[in-house]
Amino acid sequence: MLELSKVSKLFFPGTPDEKAALIGINLTLKPGDFVTVIGSNGAGKSTLMNIISGVVTPDSGDVRIGGNVVSELPEYKRGRWIGRVFQDPMAGTAPHLTIEENLAIAYVRGKKRGLSFGITRSKRAFFQEQLKKLGIGLDTRLRAKVGQLSGGERQALSLLMATFTEPQILLLDEHTAALDPARAELITRLTESIVREMKLTTLMVTHNMEQAIRLGNRLIMMDKGRIILDIDEERKKGLTVEQLLREFENISGHKMADDRVVFG
Amino acid sequence: MHAIWNSIPGAIELGLLYALMALGVYITFRILDFPDLTVDGSFTTGGAIAATMITHGASPWLATIAACLGGCAAGAVTGLLHTKGRINGLLSGILMMIALYSINLRIMGRPNISLLGEGTIFNSLSILAFMVGVVLVIVVLLNLFLKTDLGLALRATGDNARMIRSFGAHTDHTIILGISLSNGLVALSGALVAQQAGYADNSMGIGMIVIGLASVIIGEAILGARTILWATLAAVFGSVVYRIVVAMALQVSWLDASDLKIITAVIVIVALIIPTAQRSWKQKHAARKRSAELADMLTAAGGER
Numbered sequence: 001m002l003e004l005s006k007v008s009k010l011f012f013p014g015t016p017d018e019k020a021a022l023i024g025i026n027l028t029l030k031p032g033d034f035v036t037v038i039g040s041n042g043a044g045k046s047t048l049m050n051i052i053s054g055v056v057t058p059d060s061g062d063v064r065i066g067g068n069v070v071s072e073l074p075e076y077k078r079g080r081w082i083g084r085v086f087q088d089p090m091a092g093t094a095p096h097l098t099i100e101e102n103l104a105i106a107y108v109r110g111k112k113r114g115l116s117f118g119i120t121r122s123k124r125a126f127f128q129e130q131l132k133k134l135g136i137g138l139d140t141r142l143r144a145k146v147g148q149l150s151g152g153e154r155q156a157l158s159l160l161m162a163t164f165t166e167p168q169i170l171l172l173d174e175h176t177a178a179l180d181p182a183r184a185e186l187i188t189r190l191t192e193s194i195v196r197e198m199k200l201t202t203l204m205v206t207h208n209m210e211q212a213i214r215l216g217n218r219l220i221m222m223d224k225g226r227i228i229l230d231i232d233e234e235r236k237k238g239l240t241v242e243q244l245l246r247e248f249e250n251i252s253g254h255k256m257a258d259d260r261v262v263f264g
Numbered sequence: 265m266h267a268i269w270n271s272i273p274g275a276i277e278l279g280l281l282y283a284l285m286a287l288g289v290y291i292t293f294r295i296l297d298f299p300d301l302t303v304d305g306s307f308t309t310g311g312a313i314a315a316t317m318i319t320h321g322a323s324p325w326l327a328t329i330a331a332c333l334g335g336c337a338a339g340a341v342t343g344l345l346h347t348k349g350r351i352n353g354l355l356s357g358i359l360m361m362i363a364l365y366s367i368n369l370r371i372m373g374r375p376n377i378s379l380l381g382e383g384t385i386f387n388s389l390s391i392l393a394f395m396v397g398v399v400l401v402i403v404v405l406l407n408l409f410l411k412t413d414l415g416l417a418l419r420a421t422g423d424n425a426r427m428i429r430s431f432g433a434h435t436d437h438t439i440i441l442g443i444s445l446s447n448g449l450v451a452l453s454g455a456l457v458a459q460q461a462g463y464a465d466n467s468m469g470i471g472m473i474v475i476g477l478a479s480v481i482i483g484e485a486i487l488g489a490r491t492i493l494w495a496t497l498a499a500v501f502g503s504v505v506y507r508i509v510v511a512m513a514l515q516v517s518w519l520d521a522s523d524l525k526i527i528t529a530v531i532v533i534v535a536l537i538i539p540t541a542q543r544s545w546k547q548k549h550a551a552r553k554r555s556a557e558l559a560d561m562l563t564a565a566g567g568e569r
Contacts, residue, residue, distance in 0.1 A: 053430070079432025092430075094423035097416070105416050110432035113413040161431075 001201045002029040002052065002169050007061035008225075009047055021047035023225040025061070029169075034195055034202045036212040038244075039222035040256050045205045048222070049173050052203070054078040066168055080110020083162035083200075085155070085175040092158030095147030099138060099157065102146055103127045106161035130164050134190060152183030156190060163194050170195065172204040176211075184208075188215070209241045223252045271511040273392070279504030280395035281457050282475065284402060286483075286503040287496060288449035289476030294495065295410075296442045297422040298346075301357030303476060305364025306338040306447040307469035310454025312368045315377040315464030324385045328455045335451020336444045338364060343440030368466055376465040384459035391460060398456075402449070403496050410492050418442050419492075450476075474528050479503035481535040506531070 007025040012018050022044045029035060039045050050056040052063060054075035063071045065081050086092055093102050104118035104127075124142065131139035134156050138149075146154060155175060163170060172191065176184035192215060195202050206212050212219055219236050221229035221244075228251045231239065248256050285307060292300035310331040317327035338360060345356035369375065386394070409415045420428040421438040429435055450472070458464040483502025489495035506528075513519055513527050 076429045076432050076434045079430055082430075084430050086426075091424070092427055094420040094427055096423045097419060101416055101419075104413070105420055105428065105433075106431055108413050108431075113417045113433060115409070115412045115414060117411055118413050118416040119411065 001031045001033070001066060002203070003027070003062075003064040004052070005062050005064075007051060007058045007063065009044075009051060009056060009058050013059075020225045022051065022058070025225075025227060027220070027227065029201050029203065031201055032199045033218060034200075034216035035204070035218045035220060036216045037203060037205045037220050037222060038207070038209065038212045042224075043222040044225040045222055046173065047225075049084075049171050049203070049205060052169070053082050053084055053171055081168040082171060083109075083165070083167035083169070084171040085158050085162045085173065087174040087177050089151040089154040089158065089178055092161065093146045093154050096145060098143045098145055099131070099149075100124060100127050100142040102157065103130070103161060103164075107165065109165045109167070130160055134160060136186070150183075152179055152186060155179060155183070155187050159187065159190055159194065163198060163200060166198055166200070168201060170200045170202040172202065172206075174205050174207060177207055191215075209244060213239050213241065213244065221248060221251075223248070228252060268512055268515050271515070272508060275507040275511040276504055277392050277395065277460075279507035280392070280399050280500070281460055282453060282479070282507065283395075283399050283500040283503040284456070285450045285453035285472060286476050286479035286499045287402065287406065288446040288453070289473065290480050290496065290499040291406075291442055291446040291449070293477060293480060294489075295419055295422050296439060296446075298353050298439065298443065299357070300339075300342060300443055300446060301354065301473050302338055302342045302360045302364070302443070302447055303357075303450050303473040304469045304471070305361040305368065306335045306450045307454040307457075307472045308368045308464075308466060309334050309338055309364055309371070309469075310451030311458035311464035311468050312371040312377075312454075312466070313451070314455035315379055315458050316371055316373070318379060318382050318384060318459075319377055324383055324387075324459065328385060328452065328459075331455035332448045332452040335454070336448035338451070339444040339447025340440055342447070343443040346443075347436035347439050365466070372464065372466065375467075376463055378463045379459060380462055384462075385456070386459055395456075399500055403493075403500065406496055407493050414438075414441075471525050471528065474525075474532055475506065478528055478532045478535065479506050481532060482506055485535050485539060 004025050004027040007022055008020070009022040010018060011021055019042075025048065037045050037048070047056060051058050054070070054073055054077070058071055061071070062069050065078070070078055084092075094105070097105070100119055104123065107123065107127075108118075128139045128142065131142070136153060136156055138153060138157065146157065149157065159175070175191070176187045179187060188211060191204075194200070202216070204216065213236060217233040217236070219231040219239075220227050221231075229247060245256055285303070289300075289303060292298045313331040313334045314324070314327040317330060318324050342356050342360040345351045345359060346353050349356070351359070410419060417428055417433040418438045418441065420433070421435050421442070425435045428438070454469065458468070479502035480499045481502065482505050483498030483500070484495065486505065487494060487498040487501055489498055509531065510524060510527065514521060514524075519527070
């Protein structure tokens with residue numbers, strides 16, 4: 001489904017600030033894989049997400065989605081295959097548009113946007129049904145401006161918008177990090193049920209170690225632009241946060257340096 | 265007092281003629297969040313194309329449509345400069361405005377063209393009735409457009425460009441489309457104003473962006489902007505109110521017609537400052553009240569213990 005081969009990316013090449021964000025990354029996701037990604041600050045997790053979604057183009061190596069090489073395609077052209085939820089709850093929705101207008105924008109993901117009405121009666125019924133699944137009462141507020149929603153509600157809406165058209169790949173970029181614990185738990189639960197129900201191929205970056213172990217069927221650990229550990233479903237089952245941290249120190253030779261890391 | 269009342273019908277008429285320009289400014293300024301200074305040039309472009317074609321014997325209807333298309337083209341160039349050329353938004357507008365100054369002179373062949381004795385749209389029509397119809401039709405069309413998939417993408421571009429890109433829309437294209445549409449309306453307004461005034465002049469567009477902003481802001485201050493329909497109607501209403509204010513200001517004996525520009529600037533400044541000041545005052549007030557409540561609750565709880 002998703003395949004990265006020998007992908008490298010340098011920032012500020014040839015200057016004193018040169019930084020190797022990704023070095024020779026090889027990563028293959030099978031259809032339906034749900035992979036969690038952890039790593040210290042500056043490990044290249046965000047760059048990995050940006051390389052896949054097309055915000056950043058790799059210096060070398062190939063990105064394939066469903067067998068097609070997409071390395072040079074700009075972000076808006078990859079939008080049809082990739083759903084994405086950002087860390088910032090404000091990033092995934094348009095605040096001055098209503099809930100149903102936001103959903104209408106997501107509904108035509110990657111299709112040609114023409115002069116047919118964004119919201120029709122049948123689409124509205126569909127949106128309502130989808131919102132009901134979130135279970136937080138948004139289905140009664142279709143015409144409320146998204147700017148009036150709380151951070152948690154906006155993030156739930158972003159998650160729905162990113163997934164309800166069944167994209168081939170779902171990218172979650174620390175999408176619960178900016179929320180309070182109760183909201184984060186709600187979004188985590190929704191993520192789990194949506195990904196399982198739709199069998200979405202998912203890559204999720206997280207700072208929460210416990211979450212990284214609990215969710216998904218595979219865990220990868222990054223450090224200094226490399227994938228240093230790849231844990232399959234079997235091994236992941238019995239894993240504890242302590243073991244994971246010890247493993248990290250053994251391989252990387254330093255402690256997990258991350259002021260935001262949550263041990264669960 | 266009498267003179268003021270007499271000037272009102274004329275002011276409403278002018279307000280509706282310039283309302284199309286205000287709607288254009290609304291598209292760039294409010295929907296795209298792009299301060300587009302092309303307007304000063306493209307307004308004249310509209311007047312210049314219409315006047316030139318009419319004096320060369322073209323049908324005034326055809327001339328008006330051509331003027332509108334000319335404005336669209338000018339706007340598209342500004343959009344291209346900004347998106348493909350990566351030039352700062354304000355600067356792309358200014359560059360296009362300056363370029364249009366020469367282009368407009370080329371179109372007209374001289375600094376001004378009189379339309380006296382020529383057949384214009386308004387020869388056989390009541391300006392007021394016609395403009396009410398035109399403005400209504402354009403407001404309705406604009407509202408319908410902004411509810412289509414493309415229109416929603418345009419609105420999202422100004423609201424959250426990163427989000428709409430992640431859903432597969434090319435924001436360069438939506439920006440170019442929006443600026444083009446906006447300047448089409450501005451040039452249409454210029455073409456109609458030239459026909460109403462009976463001449464086109466190379467300086468007729470100077471200060472137009474500020475008048476457009478004034479209309480949008482005055483309308484929002486009075487009517488609010490809860491929905492798109494409301495906001496577009498507010499722009500039209502603001503344009504009419506602006507003309508009435510100007511008409512009244514001109515009745516004041518110590519003000520000259522040449523003071524119009526500073527009156528406009530002052531209106532915009534006041535209309536921009538008041539809502540911001542109001543909002544911050546409200547927020548401070550609410551925060552103070554809420555803090556006091558919380559403190560009281562704490563003391564009360566402490567008292568019980």
